[in-house]
Amino acid sequence: MSVGFRRFDHVQLPFPGSNQSQFTMKWTLRFLCVAVMAGVLAGCVVRRAAPPGAETSPPTSAGPDTAPLGPDIVRAHSRWVPVRWADLPGFEQDATAEAWNAWIKSCERPGPALGSLCGEVRRLSLATPEEQRGWMRARLQPYRVTSLDGSIRDGLLTSYFEPVYEASRVPRPGFSVPIYRPPADLGRRRPWYNRYEMDTLPEARAQLAGNELVWLADPVDAMILHIQGSGRVRITESDGGQRVTRLSFAATNDHPYRSPGKWLLDQGAIRDATWPGIKSWLAANPQRVQEFLWSNPRAVFFREQELSPLDAQFGPRGAQGVELTPGRSIAVDPQSIPYGTPVWLASSGPVAQLQRLVLAQDTGSAITGAVRADYFAGWGPLAGDLAGRMRQPLQLWVLWPK
Numbered sequence: 001m002s003v004g005f006r007r008f009d010h011v012q013l014p015f016p017g018s019n020q021s022q023f024t025m026k027w028t029l030r031f032l033c034v035a036v037m038a039g040v041l042a043g044c045v046v047r048r049a050a051p052p053g054a055e056t057s058p059p060t061s062a063g064p065d066t067a068p069l070g071p072d073i074v075r076a077h078s079r080w081v082p083v084r085w086a087d088l089p090g091f092e093q094d095a096t097a098e099a100w101n102a103w104i105k106s107c108e109r110p111g112p113a114l115g116s117l118c119g120e121v122r123r124l125s126l127a128t129p130e131e132q133r134g135w136m137r138a139r140l141q142p143y144r145v146t147s148l149d150g151s152i153r154d155g156l157l158t159s160y161f162e163p164v165y166e167a168s169r170v171p172r173p174g175f176s177v178p179i180y181r182p183p184a185d186l187g188r189r190r191p192w193y194n195r196y197e198m199d200t201l202p203e204a205r206a207q208l209a210g211n212e213l214v215w216l217a218d219p220v221d222a223m224i225l226h227i228q229g230s231g232r233v234r235i236t237e238s239d240g241g242q243r244v245t246r247l248s249f250a251a252t253n254d255h256p257y258r259s260p261g262k263w264l265l266d267q268g269a270i271r272d273a274t275w276p277g278i279k280s281w282l283a284a285n286p287q288r289v290q291e292f293l294w295s296n297p298r299a300v301f302f303r304e305q306e307l308s309p310l311d312a313q314f315g316p317r318g319a320q321g322v323e324l325t326p327g328r329s330i331a332v333d334p335q336s337i338p339y340g341t342p343v344w345l346a347s348s349g350p351v352a353q354l355q356r357l358v359l360a361q362d363t364g365s366a367i368t369g370a371v372r373a374d375y376f377a378g379w380g381p382l383a384g385d386l387a388g389r390m391r392q393p394l395q396l397w398v399l400w401p402k
Helices: 017-042 098-107 115-123 128-138 194-198 201-208 219-228 260-266 274-285 285-292 381-389
Strands: 079-082 140-147 153-161 164-168 177-180 210-217 232-237 242-252 302-307 329-331 344-347 353-362 372-379 391-401
Touching: 079 391, 098 115, 098 128, 098 353, 115 128, 128 140, 140 285, 153 381, 177 219, 177 302, 194 201, 201 219, 210 232, 210 302, 219 274, 219 285, 219 302, 232 302, 260 274, 274 285, 274 381, 302 353, 353 372, 372 381, 372 391
Parallel strands: 153 372, 164 232, 329 353
Antiparallel strands: 079 140, 140 391, 153 391, 164 210, 177 210, 232 242, 242 302, 329 372, 344 353, 344 391
């Protein structure tokens, strides 16, 4: 940050010939008088208020957290109970600067309650974590998220990611699983054909023909792409050239999502419903793969999106309409927590120990209820491994304007 200042250049004063000594003494006395007056006046300076609309620095400190706590806030699917900042586990240790880009992303499409803070959020983008925490204490009030009746304070944290797959523009040996754009009659039939009907009914197959975007190698990878809602593919074009692009969510067939993992649990086929456990079962039971795929009637249709170098640094756009930030974006039930809300998340389990600032920027068909979140892990195999195993207890606090 630059500091403005005035520069006073040295000025050569002319002395009139033979009276130089006498002039010098008079000038010195005048200078001393002026200096004394300036010192007196300096103690009487009145700071003038900034004109209306002038940009001011956001506060980076707050007084003691001892003010009386206000009432609860009731949402459609949750109750927010005011708490002290000291109640947020790990608040003093988080590298909040890592979350600030996600917050600035949310300010591209802020809600009415949070939009007034966005100017200050942007000006704090280069502040230290200590200054950012001081500003949050001054401007925001933390609330513990609970069920509507206040009885449920701990919930469930899962995770999702953006898979990265090899793909072909045309069907060829080893690449026979199509990924579709929305068919022309999708809006005229609700719900549209389910996953089983899409694979077996001639009329459904006729509607899908010609809408193939790319072809994948593995039908289970295609199902994961449908469940995650977006992915990156390295496409081999018909001329042999390659490029990486994003397949983004475009529409669904309007059938409810049913968890294939729960389907296996209900049958007693597995005890470990993580993706590593599911894939192990599928490898041992290849004759049941198609049955497993049809257990979820919901299908997703995609659109192709160019992936610039800048776009590649972020995830896909979430339900808020902004790009997701790995490790700092979560999907929530918007009837519990509005999009764009800064949230303090705490979760301790076998996969990760998390105490951090995140932003509510997405949702999902399985993300419902008060204390429920899906943690965006990023993209690629490592993110997929974390997301595939994450299922652990969760606590949430919304940080809401005072």
